[in-house]
Structure formats: structure tokens, C-alpha cells
Amino acid sequence: MLKRIYIADDEANICKLIQSFLEKEGFEVKCFGNGVDLLNRFRIDPADLLILDIMMPGIDGLSLCAMIRQESSVPIIIVSAKDSEIDRVTGITIGSDDYLVKPFSPLELVARVKALFRRNELLLGQSHVESEVLTYHTLILNMKMRTLIINERAVTLTPMEFDFLAFLVKNQDRAVSKVELLKELWQVDFETDTRATDDVVKRLRKKLKEHGSISIETVWGFGYRIGQEV
Numbered sequence: 001m002l003k004r005i006y007i008a009d010d011e012a013n014i015c016k017l018i019q020s021f022l023e024k025e026g027f028e029v030k031c032f033g034n035g036v037d038l039l040n041r042f043r044i045d046p047a048d049l050l051i052l053d054i055m056m057p058g059i060d061g062l063s064l065c066a067m068i069r070q071e072s073s074v075p076i077i078i079v080s081a082k083d084s085e086i087d088r089v090t091g092i093t094i095g096s097d098d099y100l101v102k103p104f105s106p107l108e109l110v111a112r113v114k115a116l117f118r119r120n121e122l123l124l125g126q127s128h129v130e131s132e133v134l135t136y137h138t139l140i141l142n143m144k145m146r147t148l149i150i151n152e153r154a155v156t157l158t159p160m161e162f163d164f165l166a167f168l169v170k171n172q173d174r175a176v177s178k179v180e181l182l183k184e185l186w187q188v189d190f191e192t193d194t195r196a197t198d199d200v201v202k203r204l205r206k207k208l209k210e211h212g213s214i215s216i217e218t219v220w221g222f223g224y225r226i227g228q229e230v
Contacts, residue, residue: 005022008053010033049075051076069159137213139169143166168224175222201216
């Protein structure tokens with residue numbers, strides 16, 4: 001079955017150019033001139049990957065990414081004319097899987113699309129050999145159903161929050177660095193700026209505190225580890 005890709009970009013010529021390159025590689029591609037149309041279509045007929053421009057009329061790409069992340073873990077690539085660390089970190093923090101700066105080579109975009117699909121297939125393959133359930137004291141993570149139970153109560157997590165917490169639980173016997181989290185979860189290598197983890201940690205800490213004594217401890221100057229409040 002062909003992989004389906006949706007593109008949201010108000011520059012029709014760019015959208016059509018990307019579409020032509022992706023279709024030559026065997027993907028099914030549909031372009032949208034704004035985020036609202038893409039979101040409405042996605043909710044009816046989901047795609048396998050999304051490419052979102054930041055600057056669009058109506059819903060901008062970052063807001064659209066955040067909205068979709070509340071509903072789906074579909075791979076998302078953000079494209080933007082903005083090339084600053086703040087924009088890149090913001091895009092990653094709200095849940096995008098990659099960030100590409102305009103102007104870019106269509107061949108580079110195709111390569112990144114293929115890399116994301118390979119990564120997802122690898123993760124899917126790993127899920128069959130890994131334990132379907134991770135536990136830490138009163139915390140239970142079902143990796144297949146992607147659900148979290150704490151003290152017999154269900155806790156709602158975004159896809160990134162779930163993956164972040166699962167990574168800490170899998171490595172509960174040690175502290176994990178911010179750089180390691182960026183590489184493993186976001187597939188980026190920001191050696192000099194690790195702020196992308198901060199927002200996820202704040203949200204997770206609040207949710208964990210509301211449902212029990214499990215905590216995310218800061219290892220100053222290094223990263224985080226999962227713990228339990230006394």
C-alpha cells in the first residue's frame with residue numbers, strides 16, 4: 001500500500017514541486033493551501049506523514065502541529081523560512097519529528113521523509129520483541145496500547161510525553177542526559193541547546209504529581225531520572 005503524505009503550504013508552486021518529487025518516489029501526495037483544510041481532511045482520512053509550513057493563513061504550522069499531536073502520533077516535518085534555534089526548538093517541543101529550513105533541496109526533503117518512515121518501521125519492529133508493559137512502582141505503561149495507568153487510574157499523555165516517560169522507565173536504573181533524549185526521541189543533535197526537553201518535563205511532572213508520588217528528578221548539569229517522592 002502506498003504511503004500517503006499531506007502537505008500544507010500556501011505557496012502553491014512549492015507545494016506542487018514537493019509533490020512531484022515525492023510522487024516520483026512512489027508516495028501518494030495531496031497538497032493543501034492552508035492548515036484548516038489539511039486538519040479537516042486528516043480527521044476524516046488520516047495520512048501516514050505530514051509536511052507543514054509555519055507561515056500560513058489561518059492556522060500556522062506550529063499551532064497545527066500542536067493540535068494534531070493531541071490526536072495522533074503521525075510523523076510531522078515542519079518547513080520554515082525561519083532559521084533560528086528558538087524556532088527549531090519550538091517545533092520539536094510541540095511534537096514535530098523534523099525541521100527543514102527554506103530554501104531546501106527537494107531531494108533532501110525526500111531523504112528525510114524516507115528516514116522518518118524507516119525509523120517508524122524500526123520502532124514498530126522493536127515493539128514486537130520488547131515487553132508490551134513497562135512498570136515502575138504504581139506506574140504501568142502499555143507500549144502496545146500506548147496507555148498510562150498510575151494507582152489504577154488512567155492518565156492522558158501526548159505521544160511525546162508517552163515516549164519521554166517510557167524512555168525514563170526503560171532506563172530507570174540510571175540518569176539519562178538531555179542530549180541522549182534529544183537524539184533518541186526527537187532524532188536531532190542539538191549539542192549546545194537542550195531546551196526542547198524542558199516543556200515536556202514540566203507537563204509530565206504536573207500530570208504525575210496529580211496522580212501519585214512518581215516524579216521526574218533533575219540531575220543538575222546532566223539530565224533526568226525517574227524517581228519516587230518520599
